[in-house]
Amino acid sequence: MMKKLTIGNVSLLIAICLFIAMFVGGSIKYDRFGSVSTIFNLFNDNAYLIIVATGMTFVLLTGGIDISVASNLAFTCVLSAFLLDKRWSALVVIPLVLFIGTFAGFLMGYCIQVFKIQPFIITLAGLFFLRGMCAVVSTVSIPINNAFYKSLALSKISFQIGGSRAKLYYYVFIALAVVLIAWFVLKYTKFGRYVYAVGSNEVSAELMGIDVKKVKIAVYAISGFSASLGGFVFSLYTLAGYSLQNMGLELDAISSAVIGGTLLTGGVGTVIGSMFGVLIQGIIQTIVTYQNLNTWWTKVTIAALLCFFIVIQRIIAIRAEKKKA
Amino acid sequence: MATKLLRMEHVNKSFPGVVALNDVEFSLEAGSIHALLGENGAGKSTLIKVLTGVEKMDGGEVYLDGNEIHVTSPFDAQKKGISTVYQEVNLCPDLSVAENIFIGREPKKHGHIDWKKINEDSKELIKEFDLNLDVTKKLGAFPVAVQQMIAIARAVDIKAKILILDEPTSSLSQAEVEKLFDIMRELKKRGLGIVFVTHFLDQVYEVTDTITVLRNGGYVGTYKTDELEKPALIGKMLGKDFDSLAEISVTQREAGENPEKFIDVENAGTAKIKNVSFSLNKGEVSGLSGLLGSGRTETARLLFGADKMTEGHIKIHDKNVSIKNPLDAIRCDIAFCSENRKTEGIIGELSIMDNIIIALQAKRGLMHVVSKKEAAEIADKYIKELNIKTPSRDQKIKNLSGGNQQKVLLARWLATDPELLIMDEPTRGIDIGAKAEIQRIVVDLAKTGMSCLFISSELEEMQRCCNTMYVLRDKKIVDKLSGDNITEANIMKSIAGEGEN
Ligand SMILES: Nc1ncnc2c1ncn2[C@@H]1O[C@H](COP(=O)(O)OP(=O)(O)OP(=O)(O)O)[C@@H](O)[C@H]1O
Ligand SMILES: [Mg+2]
Numbered sequence: 001m002m003k004k005l006t007i008g009n010v011s012l013l014i015a016i017c018l019f020i021a022m023f024v025g026g027s028i029k030y031d032r033f034g035s036v037s038t039i040f041n042l043f044n045d046n047a048y049l050i051i052v053a054t055g056m057t058f059v060l061l062t063g064g065i066d067i068s069v070a071s072n073l074a075f076t077c078v079l080s081a082f083l084l085d086k087r088w089s090a091l092v093v094i095p096l097v098l099f100i101g102t103f104a105g106f107l108m109g110y111c112i113q114v115f116k117i118q119p120f121i122i123t124l125a126g127l128f129f130l131r132g133m134c135a136v137v138s139t140v141s142i143p144i145n146n147a148f149y150k151s152l153a154l155s156k157i158s159f160q161i162g163g164s165r166a167k168l169y170y171y172v173f174i175a176l177a178v179v180l181i182a183w184f185v186l187k188y189t190k191f192g193r194y195v196y197a198v199g200s201n202e203v204s205a206e207l208m209g210i211d212v213k214k215v216k217i218a219v220y221a222i223s224g225f226s227a228s229l230g231g232f233v234f235s236l237y238t239l240a241g242y243s244l245q246n247m248g249l250e251l252d253a254i255s256s257a258v259i260g261g262t263l264l265t266g267g268v269g270t271v272i273g274s275m276f277g278v279l280i281q282g283i284i285q286t287i288v289t290y291q292n293l294n295t296w297w298t299k300v301t302i303a304a305l306l307c308f309f310i311v312i313q314r315i316i317a318i319r320a321e322k323k324k325a
Numbered sequence: 326m327a328t329k330l331l332r333m334e335h336v337n338k339s340f341p342g343v344v345a346l347n348d349v350e351f352s353l354e355a356g357s358i359h360a361l362l363g364e365n366g367a368g369k370s371t372l373i374k375v376l377t378g379v380e381k382m383d384g385g386e387v388y389l390d391g392n393e394i395h396v397t398s399p400f401d402a403q404k405k406g407i408s409t410v411y412q413e414v415n416l417c418p419d420l421s422v423a424e425n426i427f428i429g430r431e432p433k434k435h436g437h438i439d440w441k442k443i444n445e446d447s448k449e450l451i452k453e454f455d456l457n458l459d460v461t462k463k464l465g466a467f468p469v470a471v472q473q474m475i476a477i478a479r480a481v482d483i484k485a486k487i488l489i490l491d492e493p494t495s496s497l498s499q500a501e502v503e504k505l506f507d508i509m510r511e512l513k514k515r516g517l518g519i520v521f522v523t524h525f526l527d528q529v530y531e532v533t534d535t536i537t538v539l540r541n542g543g544y545v546g547t548y549k550t551d552e553l554e555k556p557a558l559i560g561k562m563l564g565k566d567f568d569s570l571a572e573i574s575v576t577q578r579e580a581g582e583n584p585e586k587f588i589d590v591e592n593a594g595t596a597k598i599k600n601v602s603f604s605l606n607k608g609e610v611s612g613l614s615g616l617l618g619s620g621r622t623e624t625a626r627l628l629f630g631a632d633k634m635t636e637g638h639i640k641i642h643d644k645n646v647s648i649k650n651p652l653d654a655i656r657c658d659i660a661f662c663s664e665n666r667k668t669e670g671i672i673g674e675l676s677i678m679d680n681i682i683i684a685l686q687a688k689r690g691l692m693h694v695v696s697k698k699e700a701a702e703i704a705d706k707y708i709k710e711l712n713i714k715t716p717s718r719d720q721k722i723k724n725l726s727g728g729n730q731q732k733v734l735l736a737r738w739l740a741t742d743p744e745l746l747i748m749d750e751p752t753r754g755i756d757i758g759a760k761a762e763i764q765r766i767v768v769d770l771a772k773t774g775m776s777c778l779f780i781s782s783e784l785e786e787m788q789r790c791c792n793t794m795y796v797l798r799d800k801k802i803v804d805k806l807s808g809d810n811i812t813e814a815n816i817m818k819s820i821a822g823e824g825e826n
Contacts, residue, residue, distance in 0.1 A: 184437070187438075188437035188438045188440075189437060189438065190431060190438070193420070193424065193428060193431065193438065194428075196417070196419060196420055197417045197420060197428055199419070200417035200418055200420055201415070201416070201417045201418060201419075203415065204415040204416055204417055205417060206379075206399060207379065207399050207409075207411055207415045208399070208415065208416070208417075208425075208428055208429055208479075209398075209399045209400035209402075209403045209429045210400070210428070210429060211398075211400060267417070267418075267419035267420075268419055
């Protein structure tokens with residue numbers, strides 16, 4: 001049977017192809033670019049963003065938006081660093097911060113659903129609140145010296161390929177597990193399908209007997225959970241908590257999802273796509289670093305490449321749609 | 326006497342400014358088909374919605390199998406065995422056909438959704454409806470009629486005691502309606518109680534056993550179908566005698582002694598239809614007939630610039646014009662009332678008034694704002710003329726009943742005072758009184774020199790209104806009938822392709 005081609009599918013395919021093309025292009029242009037270690041480093045450096053983007057995808061699929069994730073992530077980092085500094089056990093701190101993040105998401109979802117307020121506004125409030133709470137906890141960067149965190153942060157698999165050493169940190173597997181579970185949930189569970197149904201047409205979903213309220217609250221809770229899990233991974237990545245960390249990360253997460261083929265209007269998209277969205281942004285960043293540009297040029301170049309990428313993607317997708325019709 | 330499967334008593338429901346249901350009763354027997362009839366805005370859909378938990382009722386009791394029930398949500402209704410197809414197609418366009426049929430009750434295997442079974446089962450299921458399509462494709466890719474059938478298939482498959490169909494036939498062709506009736510009869514044999522809402526009275530007499538009539542939110546009565554004659558039924562629905570249908574056919578067809586050409590289409594084509602040639606005269610109503618999918622809508626969209634024209638010319642008053650998009654068309658004094666009111670028509674959050682003047686505003690351009698006073702006048706005029714049932718012109722259009730929304734759309738295009746009015750199924754979902762009113766308006770407008778292109782699946786009304794009739798088959802114009810040659814028999818003949826070599 002022919003595999004079906006839909007907007008999401010085409011975009012996903014294009015995202016994967018362009019990722020490969022960029023990788024190949026980079027490998028031709030720069031020495032030492034084309035190696036397993038480059039790919040591994042993409043995962044090492046972006047594991048936390050992959051997690052956040054996965055949670056974000058759930059929200060976007062219902063046609064909502066959650067711009068509080070960066071603050072949520074930062075708050076998780078700062079709070080865990082603070083508590084660990086006070087000699088709390090890691091086994092208490094981790095579940096606690098995950099719970100707080102999830103609960104914050106739940107609360108926002110609850111307000112959005114019950115008081116029928118625009119998600120943008122509520123999560124904007126969440127953004128300010130959580131960022132403010134970071135500063136309440138501490139305005140200076142707190143290093144994490146906890147032994148458990150340290151050992152987790154540094155354990156990795158590494159092996160020799162060709163002339164170079166490639167390492168993959170353990171926390172990358174957390175990200176991969178999240179993507180895998182999310183993919184399964186979205187495709188093979190009732191809840192997952194309801195997410196698509198709600199995003200596709202909320203009124204219809206309700207009339208078909210779906211509990212729209214529950215679904216919508218749940219996706220914000222999921223987004224909150226993945227933001228705080230992303231925060232946990234990020235604190236392993238930096239081994240510190242700082243209140244101004246990751247400003248604007250929510251936009252990275254949203255743009256990753258869009259690049260991966262998720263429509264902001266809801267109903268279309270996949271978490272695999274969002275993961276590739278993150279990797280594409282990551283590889284753009286790597287290329288810019290190889291080119292040795294100063295930091296501001298990095299931003300400009302990323303912006304230009306992103307534009308270019310999205311335009312290319314739309315052109316190809318529109319072509320594909322036309323051909324089908 | 327059979328058992329009362331469902332009984333609703335003293336049902337009340339008000340919306341701000343509107344009493345939608347006032348002490349209504351309704352009872353349904355197992356193994357019967359029960360028609361729920363009434364004018365647009367009579368409260369039929371509202372009665373269904375309070376029964377299935379979409380709206381909360383203000384007062385009243387509901388008994389299922391003799392036990393009082395309180396339905397809290399559509400999901401709850403489904404669980405209690407009430408399966409519903411609501412008036413507007415209510416499915417999810419981004420999900421696959423199969424999924425739309427099964428969502429909410431997916432089969433599982435080892436704790437996860439069994440996609441293979443969903444796809445196979447739904448293929449089986451839609452075969453019963455004579456549909457043969459790729460169930461893994463997105464629902465949104467299919468025409469409204471197919472979506473409607475799928476919505477019905479979904480409702481039928483749910484193990485239910487009661488099946489409610491709110492105007493399921495409004496976008497179906499004759500063959501599909503027959504198929505649906507077969508299925509309804511089959512379900513009736515199995516002991517289901519079926520509630521059937523429609524504005525097609527012929528269909529009422531074809532399948533139903535009992536009729537309940539509502540008028541203005543009030544209960545009029547319940548009758549045995551074979552004991553209530555059609556004129557009496559119409560009288561009960563409208564609350565007065567009805568004879569204007571007779572008048573209209575007389576006033577017709579005198580128009581156009583020496584007609585002046587308005588528009589000429591030569592070998593035009595879009596991505597969806599090729600080689601279209603025809604012309605429309607001023608002061609005439611022309612019809613397009615043909616089966617679903619024969620290219621009627623495509624032809625209309627071509628004229629209005631809604632699909633990009635890739636070949637051929639259009640001449641208006643013998644001058645070449647280029648119509649690249651709907652705005653060009655509006656500026657050429659062409660108006661198009663689409664068949665797809667939900668997606669291409671109403672703007673739910675705006676008021677009736679804003680919905681009416683929006684096309685006029687576009688035509689005048691943003692520099693010439695339609696003043697508040699003028700807008701109010703226009704809106705009030707059409708609310709009165711088309712008998713739109715609403716407490717005020719400031720009501721949000723999404724709060725109107727289906728048929729009344731359709732009237733607002735028609736008003737939108739009439740307000741632009743076009744030279745050519747294209748109407749694609751303008752009377753869909755409209756009650757019999759308003760239908761006659763719309764037909765009369767169309768004929769009257771034509772008399773004042775407008776040309777109309779009228780698309781309808783109801784041959785009877787086409788026959789009554791049209792001066793000329795183009796018949797389409799397989800995306801081609803195959804015949805042109807005019808004057809007294811426009812008869813149902815002739816149209817059917819050319820649709821079927823008889824009398825050709
Ligand atoms: N959500 C709402 N808010 C305000 N008024 C409403 C709402 N829903 C329905 N109404 C009003 O209630 C009345 C009954 O509407 P209903 O949809 O039941 O009519 P109907 O009999 O189904 O008509 P149709 O044949 O046009 O579908 C109408 O006057 C309508 O304007
Ligand atoms: Mg209705």
